[in-house]
Amino acid sequence: MVAEKFVVDLNKPLVFQVGHLGEAYDEWVHQPIVSKEGPRFFQSGVLELFTRTAWWVIPTVWVPVACWFISGSVKFGLPSHHVALLVVSGIFVWTLAEYTLHRFLFHVQTKSYWGNTLHYLLHGCHHKHPMDSLRLVFPPAAAAILALPIWNLVKLLCTPSTAPAVFGGILLGYVMYDCTHYYLHHGQPKSEVPKSLKKYHLNHHYRLQNYGFGITSPLWDKVFGTVPPPQSKGDAKRR
DSSP states (O other): OOOOOOOOOTTSOOHHHHGGGGGGHHHHHTSOOOOSSOOOOOSSHHHHHTTOOOTTHHHHHHHHHHHHHHHHHHHTTOOHHHHHHHHHHHHHHHHHHHHHIIIIITTOOOOSHHHHHHHIIIIIHHHHSTTOGGGSSOOHHHHHHHHHHHHHHHHHHSOTTTHHHHHHHHHHHHHHHHHHHHHHHHOOOOSHHHHHHHHHHHHHHHTOTTSOOOSSOSHHHHHHTOOOOOOOHHHHHHO
């Protein structure tokens, strides 16, 4: 007897449905629905509220936190040029963290009920509804959960005087990442660099989801061989 295929009802809250897709989840979540209207996640209005975050919340929350960390290194008496170099180093470290998280965590393969459910909350919802503007940037609470182990790692690798500035730089890199990510989906770039980045990222969404993991830069895609191959004429005709 063949088991009946589960069908997600888009008119009902989605979060507790997607887990039932099992192995079919990966294919389903990478078939985007291009609409500015986002789906409902939860029946509870309170839980639903916490799934929505406007882009401007990210710099409002995290820039002051980053500045507070950076001031920690200043209080240790480090010269300003040394602090600035540490901050820039932190921003550079973020670009690798951005790539690593996107490739290995946000695109992890799942098929269990809770694996699918958690992945949908973490990143799958963005691939299914890429134009949902209120579920594009990370809610501060979720970002804080990811930031904590990164801060602990920085403290382990750096001295007490340098760790705050490096981590402050990482936080600033994160702010640049989330704001850039929002702009690539909802902005209308005029100059060549942002237009190229937008095309690069939308290619990740609509053509090759297993390539092009860099958002602010394709640097680490080039280093690790995940730059999307050029579109063939056959692909163009099918599209």
